[in-house]
Amino acid sequence: MPKIVDHDQRRKELVETTWRVVARHGVSGATMRQIAEEAGFANGALKPYFATKAELLEATYSYVFAATETRIRRASRGKRGLAAVRALCREVLPVTPDLVSEARLVIAFWDGAARDTQDANMGARGLSSWCDVVAALLQQAQDDGEIRSGLDLPRLADVLLTHLYGTQVTAVLDPERFSADELMRQVDLFLELLLISPLGMTHTSAKSSG
Amino acid sequence: MPKIVDHDQRRKELVETTWRVVARHGVSGATMRQIAEEAGFANGALKPYFATKAELLEATYSYVFAATETRIRRASRGKRGLAAVRALCREVLPVTPDLVSEARLVIAFWDGAARDTQDANMGARGLSSWCDVVAALLQQAQDDGEIRSGLDLPRLADVLLTHLYGTQVTAVLDPERFSADELMRQVDLFLELLLISPLGMTHTSAKSSG
Numbered sequence: 001m002p003k004i005v006d007h008d009q010r011r012k013e014l015v016e017t018t019w020r021v022v023a024r025h026g027v028s029g030a031t032m033r034q035i036a037e038e039a040g041f042a043n044g045a046l047k048p049y050f051a052t053k054a055e056l057l058e059a060t061y062s063y064v065f066a067a068t069e070t071r072i073r074r075a076s077r078g079k080r081g082l083a084a085v086r087a088l089c090r091e092v093l094p095v096t097p098d099l100v101s102e103a104r105l106v107i108a109f110w111d112g113a114a115r116d117t118q119d120a121n122m123g124a125r126g127l128s129s130w131c132d133v134v135a136a137l138l139q140q141a142q143d144d145g146e147i148r149s150g151l152d153l154p155r156l157a158d159v160l161l162t163h164l165y166g167t168q169v170t171a172v173l174d175p176e177r178f179s180a181d182e183l184m185r186q187v188d189l190f191l192e193l194l195l196i197s198p199l200g201m202t203h204t205s206a207k208s209s210g
Numbered sequence: 211m212p213k214i215v216d217h218d219q220r221r222k223e224l225v226e227t228t229w230r231v232v233a234r235h236g237v238s239g240a241t242m243r244q245i246a247e248e249a250g251f252a253n254g255a256l257k258p259y260f261a262t263k264a265e266l267l268e269a270t271y272s273y274v275f276a277a278t279e280t281r282i283r284r285a286s287r288g289k290r291g292l293a294a295v296r297a298l299c300r301e302v303l304p305v306t307p308d309l310v311s312e313a314r315l316v317i318a319f320w321d322g323a324a325r326d327t328q329d330a331n332m333g334a335r336g337l338s339s340w341c342d343v344v345a346a347l348l349q350q351a352q353d354d355g356e357i358r359s360g361l362d363l364p365r366l367a368d369v370l371l372t373h374l375y376g377t378q379v380t381a382v383l384d385p386e387r388f389s390a391d392e393l394m395r396q397v398d399l400f401l402e403l404l405l406i407s408p409l410g411m412t413h414t415s416a417k418s419s420g
Contacts, residue, residue: 026321026324027321104324104325107321110317110321110379110382111317111318111320113382113383114236114314114317115314120383120384123383123384124387127383128384128387155399156399158380158388158396159373159399161376162373162376162377162379162388162396163369163376164376165379166371166372166374166375166376166377167372167376169320169372169376170368172320172323173323173333173334174334174337174338177334177368178372182368186365186368186369189362189369194403
């Protein structure tokens with residue numbers, strides 16, 4: 001009986017292998033040959049799946065973005081407002097070794113996007129959709145009386161997303177100073193600036209569930 | 211009479227040429243041959259100045275950081291507190307075509323730093339020193355009564371720097387949405403969150419000089 005090859009599964013394996021190889025050696029250090037070898041493919045056997053390294057990288061970036069979105073959806077399920085914003089941040093901040101590896105890959109993608117309009121457009125669409133999600137959650141937080149009125153929520157959402165993008169860099173440059181705990185404290189500090197009662201005055205902490 | 215060669219000047223020319231070539235073609239697209247040609251050097255003549263592309267790139271990054279620091283010092287001369295913070299931000303935000311090119315170079319540096327400990331350390335030192343400068347300026351702003359007390363100023367400085375790093379990416383991914391005006395408005399929005407009187411209430415604008 002001929003072996004049935006699940007081509008989608010093979011593509012997924014190649015993308016996951018690429019993720020690992022790029023995290024280890026960087027985009028410029030990762031070769032098609034190396035990826036093929038590590039994925040258990042003969043050298044030429046990648047071509048039917050991904051004709052060029054650029055195609056393979058693009059699929060890998062898409063995979064990372066999709067994985068992040070899946071994590072965000074799972075983490076924010078059943079949450080609203082600020083709790084949902086915090087859950088989202090916790091999934092985007094590079095707070096685990098795997099997520100720091102992902103940050104390296106994301107920075108490599110940005111480096112490519114700096115010179116490739118198609119990649120830049122893909123990056124811009126992702127950024128824009130996340131800004132919209134955060135703006136909607138901040139609106140919820142305002143509706144629920146968590147944060148004060150009179151705030152420019154869409155622009156604050158852009159600022160928060162820009163900060164999250166910045167943390168991909170700070171965590172890679174200086175993982176001691178910008179540790180997982182510290183990155184989360186930075187987000188909390190930013191969100192505290194939006195609360196009804198100004199910082200430095202007591203305010204009731206977030207209600208526990210119930 | 212033999213021609214006197216100013217080696218420091220030659221190194222500076224090579225670095226400036228590298229800056230231009232990398233801004234146009236990216237780090238991976240820039241070759242030693244191309245840089246030599248554009249700088250008016252014979253192909254082998256670079257080697258006494260920079261033995262490898264990595265050395266040349268490192269010198270170019272140092273040059274960009276130094277140029278940014280010079281711009282910041284010039285722009286913030288005679289300013290204190292929030293006015294000095296704004297002046298600093300205006301020099302770091304990618305708000306001109308040249309600064310967007312610099313952002314591309316900075317992203318390429320980060321990509322390298324993600325895999326090279328020495329580059330990461332250089333990046334971490336730069337980041338740390340800028341965080342210290344901003345923290346000191348925020349302290350001035352607090353001393354002058356511009357921003358309220360009870361704020362964690364060193365951490366807020368880290369958040370602002372992280373945001374500035376993030377703008378290098380957002381401006382490159384989506385220059386229409388993250389235009390020069392918009393980037394400055396984002397910084398102003400962040401700084402407004404620190405003012406004595408909360409947003410949405412009237413507050414006196416910054417005093418004019420005099």
